[in-house]
Amino acid sequence: MTIAMATGTHIIYADNAATTFPKPPEVLTKMIEVYTKKGVSPGRGSYDLSIEAENLVDGVRRQVCTFFNGDDPSRVVFGYNATDALNLIIQGLIEPGCHVVSSCLEHNSVLRPLHYFLQQGVIGLDLVSFDSEGFIDPGDVAKTIRPETRFVIINHGSNVVGTVQPVEQIGDVCVERGVPLILDVTQTAGIVPIDMQKWGVSAIAFTGHKSLYGPTGIGGLVARAGIDIRTTRFGGTGLDSRSLVHSQSYPQRLEAGTINILGVIGLSAGIRYVEGRSLNRLYQKEMVLTRRLRDGLSAMEGVKLYCARSLKNHLPLLLCNVEGIDPEQVSTILDGDFGIATRAGLHCAPLVHEGLGTSPKGAVRFSFGLFNTPEEIEKILQAMEAISRSQRTT
Ligand SMILES: Cc1ncc(COP(=O)(O)O)c(C=O)c1O
Incomplete structure (x- = not known):
């Protein structure tokens, strides 16, 4: 669900691991x-x-x-x-x-x-x-x-x-x-x-x-x-x-x-x-989106995914970085240029990023909830492709 904001803009909300939004009416x-x-x-x-x-x-x-x-x-x-x-x-x-x-x-x-x-x-x-x-x-x-x-x-x-x-x-x-x-x-x-x-x-x-x-x-x-x-x-x-x-x-x-x-x-x-609505049904739906994003991002030049090779025993969230750009900047571009809300940084879990080698800047997290749609995933992939391409050509 693309969410209309009071400012008249629309966002794709991909920060559900921070808090789910919107709440069901x-x-x-x-x-x-x-x-x-x-x-x-x-x-x-x-x-x-x-x-x-x-x-x-x-x-x-x-x-x-x-x-x-x-x-x-x-x-x-x-x-x-x-x-x-x-x-x-x-x-x-x-x-x-x-x-x-x-x-x-x-x-x-x-x-x-x-x-x-x-x-x-x-x-x-x-x-x-x-x-x-x-x-x-x-x-x-x-x-x-x-x-x-x-x-x-x-x-x-x-x-x-x-x-x-x-x-x-x-x-x-x-x-x-x-x-x-x-x-x-x-x-x-x-x-x-x-x-x-x-x-x-x-x-x-x-x-x-x-x-x-x-x-x-x-x-x-x-x-x-x-x-x-x-x-x-x-x-x-x-x-x-x-x-x-x-x-x-x-x-x-x-x-x-x-x-x-x-x-x-x-x-x-x-x-x-x-x-x-059945936990399992909701989970399967969110994992279809997560899998599509994982497949798209893993085929993308200049994008690195973490711990997403198998999505078995996995939540509907993905962590990645675009080579050569700070995660905070990627998240800002996603928001400013594409209306996509994500979370960058260390996610209040510094030892995970130390273990991954992504400290101190961290990485970009996409996390999905029950209102996300396949169309939103395609828009996220297009945005990430544009960001990684612009980095490769500069
Ligand atoms: C794994 C984990 N534990 C604890 C918390 C803290 O949750 P809350 O902010 O609701 O206290 C979070 C928040 O993101 C979390 O992801």
């Missing part, structure tokens, strides 16, 4: 409709409407729990986004002297909290690297686990190279070694079915505004029974207000302050939207 309509009727503070009042709002939020906890195949809806905790949830998990699990295993594919929302505690001398940290196609070897995870390893935390789907990690095998390793596996499903939720129980995943962090097609400002975590995350922020929960001790039952244990009920409504509508 059904989601936006539902948000207004339900918030208009029930937008009060859930769980804080004894009047009927407040109880209804609480029931609504609890219903969405059940929906999210089922969607990820968690085992207890009360262990679905709402926060602002994946960064927020990852901070809750990481800060609530680490103990002085513990060791953490993670990977070079992580986003800064994992790397920065871990690095902070490493610098403070609180934790030991090992990062598993990825192969030339962007995959982690579960055997490397096994080799890195130590007796004092508190948890393994892995990015399920890379926001830079698009690879989806073999989490089932990583889960087997973690279960065998008795170490909780935490999964950052920010990029995969809504694209790839996620099965926490089957994969042996102890907790996930998700965000609402990417492929779940909800708004920004809502995300959260799902924790399995058997993993306890310490409270690291404190405040009102609507429970036991006389006590100065923060409520320790889930989900209040990890929630403080008034919940983003508008976001919860949007998240629920977004999940319903993608589930109603």
